[in-house]
Amino acid sequence: MKIVQIGTGGWGKNHARVLSELGVLSAICDTDAQRSKEFGEKHSVNHYKSLEEMLTSEEFDGAFVVTPTSTHADIAKKLLEAKKHVFVEKPLTYKTEEGEELAKLAEKNKVILTCGYIERFNPAVGVVKNLVKEKKYGELIMLEFHRENRMPLHIKDVGIIYDTSVHDIDTANWLFDEMPNVVFARTGQIKHEHEDFATIMLGYKDNKVAIITSNWITPKRIRKFYAICNDARISSDFITQEIKVEKQEEIENIENEKQEPLLVEIQSFLDAIEGKSKHIVTAQQAVNVSKIAEAALLSSQKGVPIYLDLK
Missing domain, CATH: 3.40.50.720 (NAD(P)-binding Rossmann-like Domain)
Known part of the structure; x- marks a missing residue:
């Protein structure tokens, strides 16, 4: 090839x-x-x-x-x-x-x-996806994402929503296995031409929600997410790929094999070309992420929720 x-x-x-x-x-x-x-x-x-x-x-x-x-x-x-x-x-x-x-x-x-959308290929996200799918800790009710860092020097033409928040929008859609029907967002600018901090709330059916917080203000690199289920809170770190499950009386560390997400992502694309795998982000899913990012920017400008009807 x-x-x-x-x-x-x-x-x-x-x-x-x-x-x-x-x-x-x-x-x-x-x-x-x-x-x-x-x-x-x-x-x-x-x-x-x-x-x-x-x-x-x-x-x-x-x-x-x-x-x-x-x-x-x-x-x-x-x-x-x-x-x-x-x-x-x-x-x-x-x-x-x-x-x-x-x-x-x-x-x-x-x-x-x-x-x-590389986080789908992060082994930690894959493990959480399986736990959610199996309903090991009950229904997935809520997701929280936190991304903080200084602005990457190579980003010139977009703000934090299109550069950073989109990762978590895609991951939320993948973990819930559906598209949101409403978006509400607040953004602001402190040091950059485009928005450099944003909080986005995505509403899914049955009152399920994803809250995505991103900023280019704080100096420390943070990449974490939390999946709140009926019976437990699953927390994970995109960087270390560690996973922790907190139940009422105990904390369980989930073992998983660490891999470079970019390698897994690229290999999945090559496998898809050869017809071996279908584990890729579809074009329609990628279009939907852009639509949600667009709606988040519009919501922040207008100060109102934006309702969506996505495929």
Whole structure:
């Protein structure tokens, strides 16, 4: 299998590393000719400055789009039109109508379009998903997510909702196994051009709720989530992948095998291309996350809940 990568910025260097380790990386493309050459030589693959040049010169099966959000729609469209399988780093697109157009194009050309919501592939989230599915501690009633850190230097074109909160929106949808019907959010700006702190409440049927708190203000990196069930509170850390279950009289630590989520995510995409696995974020799920992010921004601007009707 041959996979190409477009974009080698802050997070993209990790994709290139994993794809190279898996032996599938065949070419690199970056508008910064120096970076393209540097990564091409580092991983011993061809390198290009333009997507058009790569499309005419390279034979490949799939592509990773790891570029600024504002460029996703245009790049992904060209790749899908060339009937290539496409992995777009999150969020799929900034405008939901662009995401819907890409989803239709992928379906028409019978290729895979997926999006990089990496926490689904975090082993800790997988364990919690199984505990919830088995109803080991009763029904899942409430989810809480906390993400704190300084703003990543490579993020320029979106605020914290589209860059950070979207991870937890997707994880909440996946753990509840449904889409929310209402969004309420408050956001603000302290140090940055776009919103740099946000609290989002997602309402699901039967009064189930997810509360997502993110900020680029505090210096310490925190990535935690809590799943409140009828009979227990499950807490986990996205970074350490540790899981703890607190019941009325006892605390239980759940053992799980730690893995690099990005490696699991990329391998799942490669397996999907070969027809071995269906564990990927579907294009429609990625479009829905963008719709929810859009609604959260609108809610924060208007100060009212936004009601949704998602597929």
